[in-house]
Amino acid sequence: MDQKVLKKVKLLQQKEITENEIYLNIAKKIKDEKNRTTLEKIAEEEMKHYEIWEKYTNEEMQPVKREVLYYTFLAKLFGYTFAIKKMENQENQEELEYIFDQELLKEIPEAEKIYQDELVHEKKLIDLLDEERLRYIGSMVLGLNDALVEFTGSLAGYSFAMQSNKLISLAGLITGISATLSMATSEFLSARSDEEENPTKSATYTGIAYLLTVVLLIMPYLVLPDQWYGIALGIMLLLVILIIAVFNYYIAVAKDLSFKQRFKEMSIISLGVSALSFIIGLLVKRFLGIDL
Numbered sequence: 001m002d003q004k005v006l007k008k009v010k011l012l013q014q015k016e017i018t019e020n021e022i023y024l025n026i027a028k029k030i031k032d033e034k035n036r037t038t039l040e041k042i043a044e045e046e047m048k049h050y051e052i053w054e055k056y057t058n059e060e061m062q063p064v065k066r067e068v069l070y071y072t073f074l075a076k077l078f079g080y081t082f083a084i085k086k087m088e089n090q091e092n093q094e095e096l097e098y099i100f101d102q103e104l105l106k107e108i109p110e111a112e113k114i115y116q117d118e119l120v121h122e123k124k125l126i127d128l129l130d131e132e133r134l135r136y137i138g139s140m141v142l143g144l145n146d147a148l149v150e151f152t153g154s155l156a157g158y159s160f161a162m163q164s165n166k167l168i169s170l171a172g173l174i175t176g177i178s179a180t181l182s183m184a185t186s187e188f189l190s191a192r193s194d195e196e197e198n199p200t201k202s203a204t205y206t207g208i209a210y211l212l213t214v215v216l217l218i219m220p221y222l223v224l225p226d227q228w229y230g231i232a233l234g235i236m237l238l239l240v241i242l243i244i245a246v247f248n249y250y251i252a253v254a255k256d257l258s259f260k261q262r263f264k265e266m267s268i269i270s271l272g273v274s275a276l277s278f279i280i281g282l283l284v285k286r287f288l289g290i291d292l
Contacts, residue, residue: 005107010061013053013061016046016050016053017046017062018067020043020063022067024040026039029075029080035129042126045117049118085126088126137254139202139203140208143187144209147210148240149269150179154175155168155172155217165225165226168221173218176211183206185203217239218236241267244263248263
């Protein structure tokens with residue numbers, strides 16, 4: 001076998017055994033039998049592919065431990081659907097297309113079937129995964145969007161109406177906690193009226209997303225000196241962009257959606273409302289003649 005082709009076969013062999021280990025590691029920690037069985041089935045296919053490549057290399061390969069640890073950690077932190085889809089993303093497919101070139105396909109008859117399995121069959125199996133947190137992604141989006149728009153606007157308005165981090169934090173906490181309870185209650189009633197299977201979980205995911213956003217956005221006002229409200233506002237707006245970026249990247253990977261479009265829309269809306277609220281805060285303060 002040509003050395004160039006042999007090198008590619010070794011890369012594929014190690015990829016298969018590494019992904020086999022990742023799937024098995026993640027499957028061990030999944031309680032849902034259907035999802036666990038699906039992952040074990042994909043792991044089994046990866047092992048079959050590994051054994052085919054091993055016939056040509058006559059070498060045993062070990063999984064790349066850092067990759068196994070990395071994707072296992074991602075699965076714990078963001079959920080197994082996110083971790084698996086990130087592992088099987090578009091860059092990975094482009095890499096496969098590069099490796100499975102005409103020379104490889106010509107020398108190894110089984111290569112074409114393995115290539116199709118990687119691109120089609122395994123993707124179909126991955127699409128069968130039904131992770132709970134992704135079933136309630138709509139509730140999470142609702143909580144996050146409302147918190148980013150409403151609470152960001154409130155903090156921006158408070159910043160120049162009150163000009164005191166202590167007062168802004170006090171008003172923000174009262175507003176944030178009240179809004180969290182209101183949002184969770186509204187989502188519960190909405191989900192129940194729509195006869196959803198579990199309205200309590202919908203409300204819980206909405207409330208958690210809202211409350212976590214509130215805590216993160218109010219943090220600069222809580223930790224910075226009292227008169228540094230301008231700096232706190234700037235850090236808060238940076239956190240808004242960061243939250244939008246992280247959350248939309250998560251959804252884009254887990255749900256196969258466009259990251260750029262969603263990120264752009266949420267950023268424009270959240271920052272636009274903040275700018276408008278900032279102006280309203282200044283006008284209200286001047287109109288009422290309040291000097292804090």
